[in-house]
Amino acid sequence: MPRGKLLIAQGGGPTAVINQSLVxxxxxxxxxxxxxxVYGARFGVKGIVAEDFVDLTREPEASLxxxxxxxxxxxxxxxxxxxxxYCQEIFRVCRxxxxxxxxxxxxxxxxxTVRIVSEEAKNAGYDLRAIHVPKTIDNDLxxxxxxxxxxxxxxxxxxAFAGADLDNAALPGVxxxxxxxxxxxxxxxxxxxxxxxQEDGPHLIYVPERLFDPEMFLADVKDVYQxxxxxxxxxxxxxxxxxxxxxxxxxxxxxxxxxxxxxQLSGTGALADALTGTIKxxxxxxxxRGDTFGYLQRSFLGCVSExxxxxxxxxxxxxxxxxxxxxxxxxxxxxxAAGPDYAVTxxxxxxxxxxxxxxxxxxQFISERANTITDAxxxxxxxxxxxxxxxxxxxxxxxxxKLAASGTGT
Amino acid sequence: MPRGKLLIAQGGGPTAVINQSLVxxxxxxxxxxxxxxVYGARFGVKGIVAEDFVDLTREPEASLxxxxxxxxxxxxxxxxxxxxxYCQEIFRVCRxxxxxxxxxxxxxxxxxTVRIVSEEAKNAGYDLRAIHVPKTIDNDLxxxxxxxxxxxxxxxxxxAFAGADLDNAALPGVxxxxxxxxxxxxxxxxxxxxxxxQEDGPHLIYVPERLFDPEMFLADVKDVYQxxxxxxxxxxxxxxxxxxxxxxxxxxxxxxxxxxxxxQLSGTGALADALTGTIKxxxxxxxxRGDTFGYLQRSFLGCVSExxxxxxxxxxxxxxxxxxxxxxxxxxxxxxAAGPDYAVTxxxxxxxxxxxxxxxxxxQFISERANTITDAxxxxxxxxxxxxxxxxxxxxxxxxxKLAASGTGT
Numbered sequence: 001m002p003r004g005k006l007l008i009a010q011g012g013g014p015t016a017v018i019n020q021s022l023v024x025x026x027x028x029x030x031x032x033x034x035x036x037x038v039y040g041a042r043f044g045v046k047g048i049v050a051e052d053f054v055d056l057t058r059e060p061e062a063s064l065x066x067x068x069x070x071x072x073x074x075x076x077x078x079x080x081x082x083x084x085x086y087c088q089e090i091f092r093v094c095r096x097x098x099x100x101x102x103x104x105x106x107x108x109x110x111x112x113t114v115r116i117v118s119e120e121a122k123n124a125g126y127d128l129r130a131i132h133v134p135k136t137i138d139n140d141l142x143x144x145x146x147x148x149x150x151x152x153x154x155x156x157x158x159x160a161f162a163g164a165d166l167d168n169a170a171l172p173g174v175x176x177x178x179x180x181x182x183x184x185x186x187x188x189x190x191x192x193x194x195x196x197x198q199e200d201g202p203h204l205i206y207v208p209e210r211l212f213d214p215e216m217f218l219a220d221v222k223d224v225y226q227x228x229x230x231x232x233x234x235x236x237x238x239x240x241x242x243x244x245x246x247x248x249x250x251x252x253x254x255x256x257x258x259x260x261x262x263x264q265l266s267g268t269g270a271l272a273d274a275l276t277g278t279i280k281x282x283x284x285x286x287x288x289r290g291d292t293f294g295y296l297q298r299s300f301l302g303c304v305s306e307x308x309x310x311x312x313x314x315x316x317x318x319x320x321x322x323x324x325x326x327x328x329x330x331x332x333x334x335x336x337a338a339g340p341d342y343a344v345t346x347x348x349x350x351x352x353x354x355x356x357x358x359x360x361x362x363x364q365f366i367s368e369r370a371n372t373i374t375d376a377x378x379x380x381x382x383x384x385x386x387x388x389x390x391x392x393x394x395x396x397x398x399x400x401x402k403l404a405a406s407g408t409g410t
Numbered sequence: 411m412p413r414g415k416l417l418i419a420q421g422g423g424p425t426a427v428i429n430q431s432l433v434x435x436x437x438x439x440x441x442x443x444x445x446x447x448v449y450g451a452r453f454g455v456k457g458i459v460a461e462d463f464v465d466l467t468r469e470p471e472a473s474l475x476x477x478x479x480x481x482x483x484x485x486x487x488x489x490x491x492x493x494x495x496y497c498q499e500i501f502r503v504c505r506x507x508x509x510x511x512x513x514x515x516x517x518x519x520x521x522x523t524v525r526i527v528s529e530e531a532k533n534a535g536y537d538l539r540a541i542h543v544p545k546t547i548d549n550d551l552x553x554x555x556x557x558x559x560x561x562x563x564x565x566x567x568x569x570a571f572a573g574a575d576l577d578n579a580a581l582p583g584v585x586x587x588x589x590x591x592x593x594x595x596x597x598x599x600x601x602x603x604x605x606x607x608q609e610d611g612p613h614l615i616y617v618p619e620r621l622f623d624p625e626m627f628l629a630d631v632k633d634v635y636q637x638x639x640x641x642x643x644x645x646x647x648x649x650x651x652x653x654x655x656x657x658x659x660x661x662x663x664x665x666x667x668x669x670x671x672x673x674q675l676s677g678t679g680a681l682a683d684a685l686t687g688t689i690k691x692x693x694x695x696x697x698x699r700g701d702t703f704g705y706l707q708r709s710f711l712g713c714v715s716e717x718x719x720x721x722x723x724x725x726x727x728x729x730x731x732x733x734x735x736x737x738x739x740x741x742x743x744x745x746x747a748a749g750p751d752y753a754v755t756x757x758x759x760x761x762x763x764x765x766x767x768x769x770x771x772x773x774q775f776i777s778e779r780a781n782t783i784t785d786a787x788x789x790x791x792x793x794x795x796x797x798x799x800x801x802x803x804x805x806x807x808x809x810x811x812k813l814a815a816s817g818t819g820t
Contacts, residue, residue: 014580016573039810043580053810066803072576074805079581096814163426163709166482170424170453171489175705194711268686269679269702276678292679294701295585299573301604302800303712390712393476395484400449400463404506 001032001324002129004100008056009041009048010073010135011106011113015149016156016304017312018135021105022075023068024316025133026056032324039097044078044106045113049089053097068313071299081109087116094121094128101129101323105316107136107147111331112355118329129323132331132351133315137298139186142357143349145336148315149298151308151384153180154190156297157234158385161191162392164291165201165232172230173287174221174279177202178272180297181236182246184360185209187297189373191234193381194389201232203372208238209360210370212247217275218282220371225285237271237292247271268292306386311344318346331355342383411442411734412539414510418466419451419458420483420545421516421523425559426566426714427722428545431515432485433478434726435543436466442734449507454488454516455523459499463507478723481709491519497526504531504538511539511733515726517546517557521741522765528739539733542741542761543725547708549596552767553759555746556596558725559708561718561794563590564600566707567644568795571601572802574701575611575642582640583697584631584689587612588682590707591646592656594770595619597707599783601644603791604799611642613782618648619770620780622657627685628692630781635695647681647702657681678702716796721754728756741765752793 006029010018022040029038038056041047054075059067067074082090090113094102102117104110111132121128134141137153157179168175179188185207192202203224206212212235224231240246248271272290280288315332322332330348337343365377416439420428432450439448448466451457464485469477477484492500500523504512512527514520521542531538544551547563567589578585589598595617602615613634616622622645634641650656658681682700690698725742732742740758747753775787 010580014577040805040807051810051812051815054805054807055810056805056807059805059807063803063806066801067805069800070576070802070804071573072802073580077580093814097810159711160706163481163711164705166480166711167424167705167709170420170483170487268683268700270683273679273683289705290678291704291706292702293706295574295577295699296570296701296703296706299577301569301573301576301802390479391476392480392711393473394480395450395464395466395469395477396473397450397464397466397469400461400465400507402461404503405461 002100002127004098005037005039006101006103006320007039007041007048007094007097007099008075008103009044009105010075010077011044011104011110012077012079012135013137014071014073014077014299015135015137016071016152016299017148017308018105019070019072019074020068020309020312021133021135021148021316023064024313025103025320026059026064027061028317028320040075043076044080045082045086045090046078046080047076048093049086051093071301082113082116084116087113088120090117091120091124095126099128101131101320103131103133103319103323105133105135107138108141108354108356108358111351114329115351115355118351130329131319131323132354133319134332134334137187138181138184140184140359141354142359143331143333143353145334145344146384148308148312150186151305151386152303153187153297154193154381155305155385155389156300156303157187157190157293158193159303159390160293160297161202161232161234162194166392168201168230168232171287173289174225174231174233174276174285176233176235176272176275176290178235178237178290178292180293181208182238183208183358185236185366186361188234188236189361189365189377190381192373193378193385194392199228202234203228203231204233205372206235206239206370207361207366208236208240209366211242212239214278218278221279222283225283235271235275247274305384306388307384314346322348412510412537414508415447415449416511416513416730417449417451417458417504417507417509418485418513419454419515420485420487421454421514421520422487422489422546424481424483424487424709425545425547426481426562426709427558427718428515429480429482429484430478430719430722431543431545431558431726433474434723435513435730436469436474437471438727438730450485453486454490455492455496455500456488456490457486458503459496461503481711492523492526494526497523498530500527501530501534505536509538511541511730513541513543513729513733515543515545517548518551518764518766518768521761524739525761525765528761540739541729541733542764543729544742544744547597548591548594550594550769551764552769553741553743553763555744555754556794558718558722560596561715561796562713563597563707564603564791565715565795565799566710566713567597567600567703568603569713569800570703571612571642571644572604576802578611578640578642581697583699584635584641584643584686584695586643586645586682586685586700588645588647588700588702590703591618592648593618593768595646595776596771598644598646599771599775599787600791602783603788603795604802609638612644613638613641614643615782616645616649616780617771617776618646618650619776621652622649624688628688631689632693635693645681645685657684715794716798717794724756732758
């Protein structure tokens with residue numbers, strides 16, 4: 001076990017369960033050594049370089065448990081993606097405070113930051129355990145079967161589409177729901193998780209792993225609409241054309257880029273509006289509606305997968321255990337056990353295998369025409385959503401014979 | 411009790427609990443007379459004139475209960491607003507099928523349809539009981555303390571804003587959420603239901619009961635942002651300028667009007683995008699995000715107020731009881747009992763008091779500057795949301811003294 005303090009930070013987009021990981025880590029450290037100082041950095045790496053720390057050792061367990069059940073990043077987060085100089089500053093501050101274990105809860109950018117800090121410590125001959133704890137609703141980390149945060153966001157998206165489909169069945173038309181996902185379509189694919197019957201929506205699902213061809217899209221929509229008199233569609237915000245240009249980018253006048261050089265895709269309804277506009281214009285369908293799920297899907301208070309809640313707690317705990325016991329730096333990874341019953345194991349994988357890399361949907365999860373997901377994806381997703389999913393039912397009552405149709409009713 | 415069959419239809423926008431009212435009505439009729447034929451019209455009044463009926467008498471109770479727990483209109487709905495001729499056709503079909511009681515579950519337009527059909531039956535000397543059963547997420551029906559469907563939608567909006575506020579606190583900036591509500595701001599006001607502390611969002615709430623002045627809006631946003639470093643805002647889709655023109659209308663190029671002559675406000679992100687664009691441009695704030703809650707807020711599978719569930723069942727039941735026993739036509743209304751504990755009673759009010767009329771927020775629910783809701787509104791809303799609301803918690807851990815800030819850390 002390293003001799004220094006434990007420092008925990010949270011980076012990137014918040015999730016419904018990222019605080020479970022924070023609290024799992026704090027409690028694991030407390031179990032091991034009640035006297036060990038545990039700090040939390042406010043607003044991720046930004047808070048580390050600014051020395052904006054809170055003393056989590058003094059947070060009572062009941063208070064920690066209440067925070068664990070709260071979505072959002074309780075410590076605050078950041079979009080900063082540290083370069084070498086930034087990472088050197090992180091290391092300098094860690095050293096000044098006698099940090100022995102650094103735990104950074106985040107996505108692949110956060111893993112990359114941990115990797116650089118780890119190297120800095122090694123170069124300086126300073127005994128620091130640098131551990132990345134996985135988190136992202138995008139489910140796009142290498143080496144893990146899935147990532148904490150994704151199951152809860154997937155549950156939200158699945159329930160939202162099940163509801164939107166019922167709404168669309170009651171007032172028929174075309175409905176387009178835009179889901180987060182720049183490069184990976186896992187979350188958008190979750191739109192189809194609660195689809196039971198052939199006529200249930202979403203009838204079409206488009207993910208960024210495949211080219212988005214507007215003409216094929218219109219043909220698909222037309223086909224479903226002609227068959228069912230309605231059509232429910234899920235698209236990833238990151239769908240792009242043959243040049244790799246996101247469909248959304250072509251429509252946004254003033255392009256905003258984040259610290260990673262990425263164009264802003266969330267927080268605007270432009271893509272949904274463009275798609276519904278095209279459907280109205282080209283297919284002459286009158287009732288066409290579009291929603292952009294935006295921030296609701298990652299931070300909604302009260303839609304958590306029980307599996308996600310448990311696993312997010314576990315990866316935080318495992319991060320501390322690995323930091324204290326293995327003598328290695330790395331990223332906590334989730335492996336799904338083989339066999340009919342769902343179970344996972346946790347391991348520590350090299351930081352360079354996760355940092356800065358993006359995992360996308362494997363081919364067998366996407367239909368050949370690339371306009372929906374496969375049963376293989378549904379089978380993969382189902383156990384992650386937990387057992388307490390709401391059901392939906394339809395009337396089965398038989399039709400009544402017409403009496404007045406001829407206009408001769410009494 | 412009228413001698414004819416019972417016919418039930420659902421109109422207008424679906425809600426999370428409209429099927430509770432349907433099932434409440436079917437079961438109440440079944441209790442009274444097991445042999446009484448109960449029909450359901452598919453797609454509201456459209457299904458009545460088309461004689462598109464299903465025989466609900468043959469739907470088993472277990473199946474009805476499963477449907478009751480499902481959002482959306484199980485019978486299908488319509489936006490048709492019948493004129494006199496249309497209502498005469500409704501009456502002609504009812505007569506042909508020997509309908510003794512007509513139950514229409516819907517909003518103020520549906521109440522108005524019931525009123526005209528009721529008059530037609532009277533003019534023809536035909537013994538028909540025509541009953542309106544209330545339903546609308548807008549909460550805008552006269553004569554009722556609140557309307558079934560509103561509490562569940564309000565719960566969704568409250569939980570969504572609580573989550574969006576946590577997200578915004580973790581990654582500070584400005585967040586604008588657009589909520590349904592053309593004339594009434596009740597649902598938008600619900601955004602503030604879970605606000606505990608002064609620093610919690612939404613910090614600003616704009617409802618259509620007041621003029622929306624863009625300059626005052628920008629001043630409000632600037633003020634909050636300067637104080638807190640962030641700002642969460644809820645606006646109704648129906649906010650309008652001094653001429654009464656919706657802010658959204660000014661931005662939509664091709665205006666779509668529905669059968670009621672109303673401009674389409676939902677199913678487009680234009681208003682949110684325009685407001686975030688204005689904030690970015692005028693206040694020079696970089697991270698500004700907008701979401702349009704769209705259809706999620708009225709049909710999300712798995713966000714129901716227990717109070718709403720119970721009351722929606724009750725108004726369906728009360729509609730049948732009133733139709734069978736009172737000898738009067740009317741609209742079922744909910745009255746809140748005086749006293750510290752929440753309780754309601756049901757009554758039957760004249761159709762003309764509800765039909766085609768719109769209730770808006772009373773003055774005491776809106777702050778003087780018209781940029782938020784009052785405690786009076788929160789007190790009104792709180793019991794409707796039910797007891798099982800998720801909580802949110804913040805870390806209370808004290809800050810740690812800086813050591814490396816001078817750049818002299820070891």
